[in-house]
Amino acid sequence: MKHYSAFAVAREALRYHTGWERAWRSPEPKKRYDVIIVGAGGHGLATAYYLGKNYGIQNVAVIEKGWLGGGNTGRNTTIIRSNYLQDPSAAIYEKARGLYEDLSQELNYNIMFSPRGVMMLAQTQHEIRGYQRTAHANALQGVKTEWITPERVKELVPIINLDGPRYPVLGALWQERGGTARHDAVAWGYARACSAMGMDIIQQCEVTGVRQENGRVVGVDTTKGVIDCDKLGIVVAGHSGQLAEMAGFRLPLEAIALQALVSEPIKPCMDVVVMANTVHGYMSQSDKGEMVIGGGTDGFNNFTQRGSFHHIEETVRALVETFPMISRLKMLRQWGGIVDMTGDRSPILSKTPLQGCFINGGWGTGGFKAIPGSGWGMAQLMATGHSPLTEAFSLDRFKEGRFIDESVAAGVAH
Amino acid sequence: MLILHCPCCGVDAEETELAAGGEAHLKRFGPGSSDDDFHDYLFMRENPKGVHFERWRHANGCGKWFHAARCTQTLEVFGTYSAQTTEPPQEIKDAITAKRPGWTWREFS
Numbered sequence: 270m271k272h273y274s275a276f277a278v279a280r281e282a283l284r285y286h287t288g289w290e291r292a293w294r295s296p297e298p299k300k301r302y303d304v305i306i307v308g309a310g311g312h313g314l315a316t317a318y319y320l321g322k323n324y325g326i327q328n329v330a331v332i333e334k335g336w337l338g339g340g341n342t343g344r345n346t347t348i349i350r351s352n353y354l355q356d357p358s359a360a361i362y363e364k365a366r367g368l369y370e371d372l373s374q375e376l377n378y379n380i381m382f383s384p385r386g387v388m389m390l391a392q393t394q395h396e397i398r399g400y401q402r403t404a405h406a407n408a409l410q411g412v413k414t415e416w417i418t419p420e421r422v423k424e425l426v427p428i429i430n431l432d433g434p435r436y437p438v439l440g441a442l443w444q445e446r447g448g449t450a451r452h453d454a455v456a457w458g459y460a461r462a463c464s465a466m467g468m469d470i471i472q473q474c475e476v477t478g479v480r481q482e483n484g485r486v487v488g489v490d491t492t493k494g495v496i497d498c499d500k501l502g503i504v505v506a507g508h509s510g511q512l513a514e515m516a517g518f519r520l521p522l523e524a525i526a527l528q529a530l531v532s533e534p535i536k537p538c539m540d541v542v543v544m545a546n547t548v549h550g551y552m553s554q555s556d557k558g559e560m561v562i563g564g565g566t567d568g569f570n571n572f573t574q575r576g577s578f579h580h581i582e583e584t585v586r587a588l589v590e591t592f593p594m595i596s597r598l599k600m601l602r603q604w605g606g607i608v609d610m611t612g613d614r615s616p617i618l619s620k621t622p623l624q625g626c627f628i629n630g631g632w633g634t635g636g637f638k639a640i641p642g643s644g645w646g647m648a649q650l651m652a653t654g655h656s657p658l659t660e661a662f663s664l665d666r667f668k669e670g671r672f673i674d675e676s677v678a679a680g681v682a683h
Numbered sequence: 684m685l686i687l688h689c690p691c692c693g694v695d696a697e698e699t700e701l702a703a704g705g706e707a708h709l710k711r712f713g714p715g716s717s718d719d720d721f722h723d724y725l726f727m728r729e730n731p732k733g734v735h736f737e738r739w740r741h742a743n744g745c746g747k748w749f750h751a752a753r754c755t756q757t758l759e760v761f762g763t764y765s766a767q768t769t770e771p772p773q774e775i776k777d778a779i780t781a782k783r784p785g786w787t788w789r790e791f792s
Contacts, residue, residue: 510730521726523705524755568703569685570755572732578684579699612726668722 270465273377292378292457293337293464298471301497302330304651305489306504307476307512309333310342311452312629312636313504314459314470315644316651321466323645324652329468330498331460332491334475338456341506344574344606345637346529346551346563348542350387350447352414354403355673357661358615359410364658365642369450372641378458380450381556386541387447388417388425390591392436393547400442414444428538433590436548449542449553455640479516479626486516486625500651501626507572507607509617509630518622520630521667522609526576527566527634530585530603534558538594548587549580552595560595562588566608566634576605608633613666615673618647618659627651628664688763692745704738707750708770732756734779734786736771739763752779 271277271290281288304320306313309331320326333339349369351362373380391397400416407414419431422441431438460470471493478490479501488497503512513520534557544551549565564584567576581603589596610633611617617631629647632639646658661673685698694700706728712720729735735755740748750768752761752775761782762775770788779786 508732511732519727520730521728523728523730524732569737569753570706570730570735571758572755573758577698667726668718 270377270461273379292461293470295472296469298330298332298469298474298491298493298496301488302469303328303498304500304502305329305496305498306331306502307489308340308503308505309337309456309460309470309472310340310504310506311338311456311459311640312342312506312632312643312647313502314338314456314463315640316502316504316629316647317463317468317644318459318466319644319648320652321463321468323648326652327466327468329463330496331463331468331470332474332476332489332496333470333472336472337460337470338453341606341608341632341636342456342640343453344529344604345452346553346561347449347452347637348387348447348544348551348553348563349382349450349638350444350542351412351638352387352389352403352407352442352444352447353412353675354406355615355675356406356410357673358675359407359412361642361646361658361662362639363410363412363642364645365639366446368641368645370446372450372455372458376458376462378454378461380454380458382448382450383556384446384448385553386425387444387544388422388541389442389544389546390422390438391440391442392438392545394439396547397439400440403442412444413446414442417441417443425541426539426543428592428594429543430591430593436545436587436590438591447542449555452637455637459644476512476515479512479623481517481623484624486623499625502629502647502651503626504629504647506630506632506636507609509609509628513621513628516621516623516626520609520617520628520664521611522617522631523570524572524607524609525566525569526571526573526605527608528564528576528580528603528605530562530564530581530600531555532560532562532595532598532600535560535598539592545587545591548584548591550584550588552588552592559601560598566610572607574605574607608636610634611667613672614675616643616662617664618643618650618656618662619664620650620654621664685758685760687739687749687751687760689741689744689747690749690763690765691741691747694741694744696741696744700741700743702740702742704740704748707736707738707766734761734783738766754783
């Protein structure tokens with residue numbers, strides 16, 4: 270792997286950029302790997318990366334049905350925060366946020382992490398109490414957040430309308446070190462680093478079956494033939510249930526569509542991320558100047574990667590009240606992603622009934638921000654069989670009643 | 684936009700009139716059942732990529748519950764039917780078979 274640097278840019282400028290190499294190799298699969306990760310999204314690639322970096326396991330393949338980072342990694346609204354109420358969530362999301370801070374240097378790939386601050390508006394009395402509680406919980410967890418007044422909100426976001434008739438702004442939970450990152454670059458950066466360690470990223474290769482002997486995973490059937498492995502990690506977001514079925518167990522998940530949309534580019538007008546959970550809307554301004562808006566989920570099972578129009582209408586209607594200046598903005602693109610939701614709206618990072626097979630899924634609407642922490646914990650779980658980061662997110666928590674109930678704590682938007 | 688025919692009041696209702704109620708035909712397990720059965724009843728859903736049976740309520744209409752057979756992959760609706768049943772009526776099954784040959788009804792958890 271050639272090192273990216275200012276010097277490299279200058280060197281290539283002098284020779285008409287003929288010296289750049291491909292960021293990652295596209296090899297044919299080998300017969301056997303120590304570890305196979307299914308799903309080359311952010312979580313899958315991060316898992317592979319930390320397996321190699323932290324545990325020296327480098328005989329790894331990452332298998333992807335479509336193209337690298339083409340699922341929810343490329344469909345989210347790129348928000349990074351860790352102001353969660355429950356301890357296990359705060360731990361894994363804060364780990365991820367911390368890793369994001371110097372990920373560009375670590376991967377030698379600019380992921381454009383921008384810790385511009387994340388603000389979660391309280392627009393009802395219930396939310397005021399909820400976010401003050403979260404701020405206190407965060408203080409105990411060592412996550413730096415604070416409760417701020419409407420006046421401070423206005424200072425940070427001059428374009429906001431504090432006294433909307435339906436959704437007044439009564440205060441906010443403010444995480445100064447939250448922000449955004451370039452979502453594709455996160456996947457690309459991890460992929461480049463994995464490839465440099467000698468790992469194989471195999472795209473356009475669909476897993477069609479999981480091979481097992483005596484209750485232990487021994488390999489996978491794919492559209493490029495049988496590939497053997499010692500350990501298997503299923504990290505496929507929306508299709509977790511389908512993969513689990515191939516492996517012979519079931520997951521407490523349902524797949525639904527979550528939508529986002531983006532406006533035409535405008536001059537810089539808002540330099541923080543604002544989330545309004547009461548109205549299922551959140552907005553930030555990208556470096557290109559587009560307003561990136563995330564909406565709500567459909568209420569029904571859906572595998573189509575497109576959602577219902579009226580959710581967008583509701584989101585935009587509410588945001589227009591809170592940000593009157595966006596009312597004449599034209600929207601350029603709208604898209605949907607398939608998210609897998611658990612009953613308690615927290616992810617599953619766990620061993621499975623099939624020995625040697627591990628699952629990382631159920632991130633629901635909040636997976637992007639967790640990518641480095643999820644990969645770190647998942648790698649530890651796969652390499653050593655135990656991880657303090659993922660312990661609470663095991664599959665048996667539902668049977669044992671140990672819910673990590675973020676559906677109540679965080680409202681709907683992640 | 685999703686449009687479902689409400690079998691209770693006969694209206695073709697748009698999605699904004701309807702409230703989704705999750706998977707239909709769940710087998711209910713209560714006190715005295717095994718932990719596994721209770722766990723499956725509470726948390727495990729079929730979540731198929733394809734034919735799905737679900738409960739809907741005509742919330743901003745007649746207010747009544749009914750069932751719908753729908754494809755989660757194409758958003759195609761095969762039909763709606765009364766909620767007072769433990770499995771889909773034959774004509775719904777036939778309608779699905781016509782469009783998804785080889786499809787079979789299976790007992791849901």
